[in-house]
Amino acid sequence: MIGAIMKAMGLTLLRDKGALVMTFILPPLMFLVFAAVFTGVSGDDAPVKAAIADASGSEGGHALFLAMHNAPLVKATPVRNEADVRDAVRSGAADAGLVIVSDPSAGGNAAPLLVLADPGRAAAAGLLMAHVQSLISERLPQIGLKRLGAQMQSIVGAFTPEQTEQFNLALEASAESVAKGEKPRGGDFFARQTVDSLKALPTVTYYAGAIAVLFLLFSSVQGAASLVEERRSGIFDRLVMMPGGSSVMVLGKFAFITLQGVLQVTLLFVVAGLVYGVAVLPHFDSWLITTIAAAAATSSLALALACAARTRQQAQTLSTFAVLMLSAIGGSMVPRFLMPAWLQSAGWITPNAWVIEAYQASLWRGAALEELAPALFVLICYAVAGLIISIVLARRHVRLG
Structure with missing residues (x-):
């Protein structure tokens, strides 16, 4: 009987490609990333x-x-x-x-x-x-x-x-x-x-931005996962019959997840400002624009992942894989300047690196808004590209249905 149960679980695992990736592929990849990081740090x-x-x-x-x-x-x-x-x-x-x-x-x-x-x-x-x-x-x-x-x-x-x-x-x-x-x-x-700079502790300012984008990704994928549940339950088919169809549905979810992310980051920086003196109020305009751009980029990325998945299990696998890899490479877990040169360069493909750089520049170095333009432009491009991909994939699900 024990053998039969083990066989059934093994067959289930073999049929679930997402679970196979999470179990056998993701751990070695995460090891390689952190081994490269900490080899550079300690050597x-x-x-x-x-x-x-x-x-x-x-x-x-x-x-x-x-x-x-x-x-x-x-x-x-x-x-x-x-x-x-x-x-x-x-x-x-x-x-x-x-x-x-x-x-x-x-x-x-x-x-x-x-x-x-x-x-x-x-x-x-x-x-x-x-x-x-x-x-x-x-x-x-x-x-x-x-x-x-x-x-x-x-x-x-x-x-x-x-x-x-x-x-x-x-x-x-x-x-x-x-x-x-x-x-x-x-x-x-x-x-x-x-060198002289703003008063807040630099490591606190760095990790305020790093943790902010990390949890923006986590909360966004949680919110976007509702798309998969709605397709499974049939709610999706009814929603796309409304005026605007699947595009309006994707845009509505994008707006809500983005607003949720802005509120989430606001609470984080309120605590950072009150407890550690992170200079949010003196640079409120650049902080707010960076926060909106970061929330938009992460929410559109999460929606694209959810639209690409056919089942909730696939969505969870894709989301977990993406969040962990982006956060490790992008500097949410270890500062990028401690990484090997090739990994520092790879980090620029992640939204994490641009969000952290924008927060560091504005809140720690006191950079003007125009100096944040490159980072903000990349984050906006992430948001637009993610939305386009999400809408295209959502329409594909309507045709398949």
Whole structure:
């Protein structure tokens, strides 16, 4: 009897393609996504977008400036001065910034390299420092040795001619020493500062947007699932007989789910503003437009998934798969700047990435409404495309019926 029950359940599972996907395909895919993310987070091979300026006017500073442009793990953007570096970090154009303040090979107590960090991307500054240190050790070891020698002379006095000769020989042999794993020591290279921005905690602002779009997707697919139930119960056939037919029915559901999403996100940001000081009211217009665009994009996507499904089980499978994958790749679970470069690029195909970027830009960096235009345009395109697909698929169900 036990064997018969197991056989019946096995046959049921084999006939249900959606359940097969959820059981055997989705877990490995989610593992691959998170493995790629956390490998990048925990390893030393995570790329960093960095704005770099050389204010030193020195040979050593210029050598480091040029080497940074060929560093494999740093996407370097050259700018003119420290103010431009700060602007790039503050605006989000760069994950972190590097200013070569003085000759990194010279002695002295002042750090020759200034790293500018965005509080919302604090890990990026640490990664940039690690990449620069690695670059100096592997490609410019003479910088570290010269700095060490200059610091030693400031303590014990100038070298004798014999000591100078020995030191120059050490410089010539530095590349060989590094190849053997002997990294040069040159004192502290870095000073670190945080760029000024709005008052709210950056991680709170980030995850307010990330959680908002995540639950917009979940609530939208729940609301859109009523389409499947209405087709099964016969209500769908009666509704499409009304003036406007299936198009009016889809538009009505879209309007309701969008309004529901706006109210849902409003409550979330009220809590974020009251408890953590997220600056919603000073940027209410950009916040409201972003919220409406996000709710419209997610509701139309959910309706398209529901219209594509023939049964409630298919709708649940498609929706769960889509919500989890979009949220993982789009940054709702892990910040995208911590992901490998290829996964960061893939994230731009998701509405999550654009919603989070728009909220971050307006509420954390204080961006003007026109600066949000690219993100808002993409979200509107999602909404329009999802509606068109939903209407076409709904009409197909009428013909099939």
